[in-house]
Amino acid sequence: MISILALSMMAGALALMVKVETRLAYNLQNETDLAWIGRSAVEYARWLLAEQLRTNQWDDESLWSFQMELGTGKFIAQIEDLERKININIADQNILTRALALCGVNAADIPVIVNSVLDWIDPDSATRVSGAESEFYQRLQPPYEAKNGSLDDISELLLIRGITPELYWGHKPVKHAFGRSVQEGFAFPTSISLPVTPNVGLVDLFTPISIGLININTASKEVLQVVLGVDPNTAARIIEFRNLGEGFEERKPVGAPGKGIREALLYAGFSFQQADALARYFTVRGSTFRVHVVAERGMAKRSYTGIILRNNPNDVRVLAFYAD
Numbered sequence: 485m486i487s488i489l490a491l492s493m494m495a496g497a498l499a500l501m502v503k504v505e506t507r508l509a510y511n512l513q514n515e516t517d518l519a520w521i522g523r524s525a526v527e528y529a530r531w532l533l534a535e536q537l538r539t540n541q542w543d544d545e546s547l548w549s550f551q552m553e554l555g556t557g558k559f560i561a562q563i564e565d566l567e568r569k570i571n572i573n574i575a576d577q578n579i580l581t582r583a584l585a586l587c588g589v590n591a592a593d594i595p596v597i598v599n600s601v602l603d604w605i606d607p608d609s610a611t612r613v614s615g616a617e618s619e620f621y622q623r624l625q626p627p628y629e630a631k632n633g634s635l636d637d638i639s640e641l642l643l644i645r646g647i648t649p650e651l652y653w654g655h656k657p658v659k660h661a662f663g664r665s666v667q668e669g670f671a672f673p674t675s676i677s678l679p680v681t682p683n684v685g686l687v688d689l690f691t692p693i694s695i696g697l698i699n700i701n702t703a704s705k706e707v708l709q710v711v712l713g714v715d716p717n718t719a720a721r722i723i724e725f726r727n728l729g730e731g732f733e734e735r736k737p738v739g740a741p742g743k744g745i746r747e748a749l750l751y752a753g754f755s756f757q758q759a760d761a762l763a764r765y766f767t768v769r770g771s772t773f774r775v776h777v778v779a780e781r782g783m784a785k786r787s788y789t790g791i792i793l794r795n796n797p798n799d800v801r802v803l804a805f806y807a808d
Contacts, residue, residue, distance in 0.1 A: 514782065515784075517784075518557070518780075518784060518785075518786040519779075519788070519807070521558070521559050521779035521780075522559065522790075522807075523788075523790075523805060524554060524559070525559040525775065525788075525790075526561075526788070526790030526792070526802055527802075529550075529561060529563050529773070529775045529792065530800050530801075532548060532550070532563070533773060533792060533794050533800055534794070534798075534800045536548075537769075537796065537797045537800075538797045540769075542701060542737045542739025542740060542768040543565060543701050543702060543739075543769040548562065548563035549562045549563075557779065557780060557781035558780050559777050559778060560777070561775055561778075562775070562776050563773050564774045564775075565699055565702055565769075565772070566770065566772040566773060567694050567697060567698060567703075567771060567772065568698075568702035568704065569688075569689060569694065569698075570583070570689055570690050570691070570698065570707060570710065570711060571692070571693075571695075571696050572601075572605075572635055572641070572690040573635055573692055575601075577602065578713070580598045580601055580602070581598055582709070582710045582713055583686065583690070583710045584597055584598065586706060586709060587654065587685060587686060587689075588684075589651065595613075595614050596614045596615075596645065597645070599613065599614050599615030600614075600644050600645035600647075601641070603615040603617050604630055604631055604632070604635075604643075604644050605632075605635065606632065607632050607633065608632065609632065615645075616630070616644070616645040617632075618630045618632075621643075631643075634692065636692060638686075638687055638691060639687075640692075641690075652685050653685045654683050654684050654685030654687070654688060688706065689707055693772055694772050695771045697765065697766060697767040698711055698765060698766050698767070699766070699768065699770050700722065700738050700748060700767070700768060701726055701737045701738050701739065701768055701769070705719040705720055705723060708722055708723075711765060712762065714752075718752050718753055721752040722748050722752045725738070725743070725748045725751040728743075737768070738768050745767075745768065746759045746760065749762055749763060770794070772792070772793055772803075773791070773792045773794065774789060774791060776788075776808075777789070777790065787807070788805065788806065788808060789804075789808055791803040791804040
């Protein structure tokens, strides 16, 4: 009986290994085809973005989603403008402080994280008060150097002192490559004026790639709160304004006739002087975009990301393409 049991276990293990190896060989055989399907989706997104610029003077808050069959393969893709978020590489101390408060970080911990982020991005090795440079990271296991340069990927925040998976992803349970499923958040601050918003993480607020302006038509309420330093109700008024139409007409985004950035800020409750000063931080359309693609061919499937820069209808270029 013991011999039969052992042989059965060996046979089962061998069958599993054969199945895995067969699947890996199948995926490898289709890797080139999947990559070209992914590139085709990004090129199609590039064309869509050029056409959208020719026909509209603004972007709205919707995402472009599309799918297509290509021979024996197919793809599903989604476009997201990156101007809906704040560029982490140019965020100052005030922006970072408001963002951390909104994410629920304890007030005593905010200066440590803010100065550590600024130390990570700035080109020098001088340590700010309560910040962190290479000397701090070299004492970790495994040790590593501070980047002293701009972030290329937003996940680099997880390397910075004080930034945990919970803070990065928010208070929502998610599975990710950096640790266990997150179930609990931080204690809410008591001395920060901005109210905390559960389920908001740094990944929801920041991007490392954008032109630096905020698309007022696509920014979330939380991003507007951080950029403007306002309460949720004021931010919600801007979103209400960009959804307003005339009579029974469909919504008219900011940028449509009579609906400028200045008018949106006035509608939210800012004074004329404040609206004029703040309007320069916003735009009504995106310039940089992330395209997420799921390519399929038979049983093989692969995810890809493309980054697109749109300068004008005749200059829409792919900056990056990589497998996820």
